[in-house]
Amino acid sequence: MSKLLEIALGLVTGIGGFLEAGSLATSAQAGAEFGYQLIWAIALGAICIAFLVEMGGRLAAVSHHPLPDAMRERFGIRFFLVPLVAVALVSFLVLASEIGGVCLALQFTTGVAFRWWALPVSAALWLFLWKGTFGLVEQGASLLGLVTLSFVVGALKLHPALHQVGAALLPSLPTHDPAKYWFMAVSILGASVSPYLFYFYSAGAVEDDWDEGYLGINRVVAGLGMTFGGAVAVAVLVCAALVLHPRGIQVDRYEQVPFLLTEPLGRWGFRLFAASLAVACFGAALEIALLLAYLVAQGFGWRWGENLRPRHAARFALVYTAALLLAGLVIVTGLDPLKLTIFSMALTALSLPVTVMPLLVLMNDPDYLGDRTNGWLSNAAVLCVSVVAAVVALVTIPLQIFGS
Amino acid sequence: MELGREVLDQQVIDARGVPMGKVDGVILELRPGEPARVAGLIMGGTTLLWRIHAGLARWVERRLGGEGHVTRIPWHRVLKIGVDVKVDVEAQASPASHWERWVRDRIIGRIPGA
Amino acid sequence: MPITVVTVTVCLLFAGCRPSATGTAERARAERHSWESTLGLLEQEAARGAVPAEFARQLRQAAEEERRKAQARREGGSEP
Numbered sequence: 022m023s024k025l026l027e028i029a030l031g032l033v034t035g036i037g038g039f040l041e042a043g044s045l046a047t048s049a050q051a052g053a054e055f056g057y058q059l060i061w062a063i064a065l066g067a068i069c070i071a072f073l074v075e076m077g078g079r080l081a082a083v084s085h086h087p088l089p090d091a092m093r094e095r096f097g098i099r100f101f102l103v104p105l106v107a108v109a110l111v112s113f114l115v116l117a118s119e120i121g122g123v124c125l126a127l128q129f130t131t132g133v134a135f136r137w138w139a140l141p142v143s144a145a146l147w148l149f150l151w152k153g154t155f156g157l158v159e160q161g162a163s164l165l166g167l168v169t170l171s172f173v174v175g176a177l178k179l180h181p182a183l184h185q186v187g188a189a190l191l192p193s194l195p196t197h198d199p200a201k202y203w204f205m206a207v208s209i210l211g212a213s214v215s216p217y218l219f220y221f222y223s224a225g226a227v228e229d230d231w232d233e234g235y236l237g238i239n240r241v242v243a244g245l246g247m248t249f250g251g252a253v254a255v256a257v258l259v260c261a262a263l264v265l266h267p268r269g270i271q272v273d274r275y276e277q278v279p280f281l282l283t284e285p286l287g288r289w290g291f292r293l294f295a296a297s298l299a300v301a302c303f304g305a306a307l308e309i310a311l312l313l314a315y316l317v318a319q320g321f322g323w324r325w326g327e328n329l330r331p332r333h334a335a336r337f338a339l340v341y342t343a344a345l346l347l348a349g350l351v352i353v354t355g356l357d358p359l360k361l362t363i364f365s366m367a368l369t370a371l372s373l374p375v376t377v378m379p380l381l382v383l384m385n386d387p388d389y390l391g392d393r394t395n396g397w398l399s400n401a402a403v404l405c406v407s408v409v410a411a412v413v414a415l416v417t418i419p420l421q422i423f424g425s
Numbered sequence: 426m427e428l429g430r431e432v433l434d435q436q437v438i439d440a441r442g443v444p445m446g447k448v449d450g451v452i453l454e455l456r457p458g459e460p461a462r463v464a465g466l467i468m469g470g471t472t473l474l475w476r477i478h479a480g481l482a483r484w485v486e487r488r489l490g491g492e493g494h495v496t497r498i499p500w501h502r503v504l505k506i507g508v509d510v511k512v513d514v515e516a517q518a519s520p521a522s523h524w525e526r527w528v529r530d531r532i533i534g535r536i537p538g539a
Numbered sequence: 540m541p542i543t544v545v546t547v548t549v550c551l552l553f554a555g556c557r558p559s560a561t562g563t564a565e566r567a568r569a570e571r572h573s574w575e576s577t578l579g580l581l582e583q584e585a586a587r588g589a590v591p592a593e594f595a596r597q598l599r600q601a602a603e604e605e606r607r608k609a610q611a612r613r614e615g616g617s618e619p
Contacts, residue, residue, distance in 0.1 A: 050596075067501065068491070085508060090436060093434050094434050094435055094436070097429070097433065097434055097476075098473055098476050099432060099476065101434075128597070129594050129597065130594075132593045132596075149539075151538055213454050268580060269576050270573050270576045270577050270580065271569065271570065271573040272569070273573070273605060274601045276594075276597055276598045276601040277577055277598070279590065280580055280584065281590040283590055284584070284589075287587070288588055288590075288591075291589060291590055291594070308455055321446070321447060321448040322436050322437060322444055322445070322447035323444065323525065324444050325444075330539065331533050332529050332533055332534050335525055335526075335528040335529035335532070335534070336524065336525055338533050338539075339532060342533075
């Protein structure tokens with residue numbers, strides 16, 4: 022496959038795959054509550070995930086080890102268990118949130134309550150993984166995910182003052198409710214810098230048999246893909262800032278979010294919203310379920326691979342099957358999907374140092390990367406964001422819980 | 426050779442190129458008056474558990490009545506140590522594939538389309 | 540170990556924080572206004588056919604649920 026086609030596909034993955042339940046919910050809430058002010062958080066998150074995704078790809082291409090495999094080798098089983106459990110737990114909660122997102126989209130269009138969709142959606146996801154290949158999951162979900170560009174169209178139709186949007190790329194202090202402001206900033210970071218994104222990308226690079234020749238593509242795909250993806254999240258925030266914020270509407274339920282597209286695009290906006298929510302969450306759910314299987318299988322040396330028939334990688338298949346079933350059951354309980362989403366984003370931010378540190382150490386180890394180890398900028402950027410995000414999360418999460 | 430870095434927790438690939446598991450432990454032969462010698466690799470069973478928490482491992486072994494399905498690979502069957510550890514053993518024929526086969530036969534294999 | 544101690548201490552400190560009475564009242568007012576606005580926007584969008592009737596029903600139901608929850612919180616909070 023020509024390199025240009027690879028880049029195009031990678032970009033599509035970045036754009037189509039960026040928006041999911043977490044970034045949609047956090048961007049909508051931020052826009053409604055604080056107007057344009059939190060755009061810098063999305064930008065910062067996009068930059069950080071671009072660095073991390075590039076690293077995951079570089080690790081796979083140079084060492085031919087996917088991240089979980091390399092982690093256990095490098096750190097030994099005791100230290101490996103810590104990030105393993107952290108990433109698995111957090112990713113599981115995000116998986117449940119994504120399933121919740123698909124279920125809500127179905128509820129909006131059919132009137133059947135979201136809890137009843139949970140197991141059917143889990144089953145549909147499972148069938149995709151059971152019968153599908155890695156290529157189908159990676160590219161199919163992302164191509165369909167391009168429907169989320171509706172938010173960009175909607176945002177443009179609302180005629181935002183572009184200089185104001187640009188100005189908001191720089192961090193600013195909140196004009197009101199600082200505790201909520203910083204909590205939202207942290208949730209946005211958690212939504213952008215989800216561990217599953219770079220762990221999955223790394224596993225994907227191995228599934229696609231990358232080698233050192235792909236390092237250039239890797240950099241372009243990571244950088245541009247995440248930048249454009251972040252732009253879609255900014256579009257969501259802008260829509261919320263122009264539709265909800267002037268009316269004093271806070272986002273407390275998912276039912277308030279379709280207005281972001283119905284205002285500029287009418288009935289088609291409603292359809293596109295439901296489609297975007299369903300497709301974005303479905304795609305993310307596929308990736309997370311696969312990621313959980315990679316984590317366990319690669320960490321323990323089992324046979325793994327989405328391209329293999331399930332009977333040839335039985336334990337690997339068992340992990341994603343169990344994960345989808347359990348996550349579906351979480352939604353069947355009727356737990357508020359929006360609260361679950363926001364909570365798992367904040368938890369992601371809190372766990373960033375634990376989930377990111379192993380990758381950082383590996384990226385500076387010449388045994389794995391040869392002469393392609395990290396430059397000081399990559400290290401500094403990622404380290405800074407992870408630690409700051411975690412500290413702010415540590416402070417704002419209790420405030421949010423006890424203050425409401 | 427640094428056993429910890431280059432052997433322990435490495436991916437083991439069998440004679441057919443199939444992933445067999447991870448090196449959970451290393452068997453050392455202690456000889457009086459001479460340096461210890463690596464006798465082989467050990468995979469599976471409660472081996473890993475001993476490295477995580479000895480008390481838990483002891484409890485599990487008491488419940489199981491043994492150390493579970495352990496695969497011991499003598500050092501002379503270790504072909505190459507590099508990105509992975511290649512061994513001259515067939516995964517299918519060894520206890521290492523016990524759980525994979527069990528899951529395949531009892532669970533995954535029973536679902537249509539597997 | 541020290542990290543655990545610091546974390547627990549910080550959490551306990553914040554657990555001791557009670558939201559101020561005025562803060563709670565302001566938040567409740569903002570929430571009420573938010574839902575009133577939401578329903579207003581809903582009528583506007585429904586009138587021009589931008590949202591289907593079924594979804595409008597769901598949103599009204601959600602608004603009602605949130606109003607009931609807020610009321611329960613108010614009554615719970617006003618007890619000494």
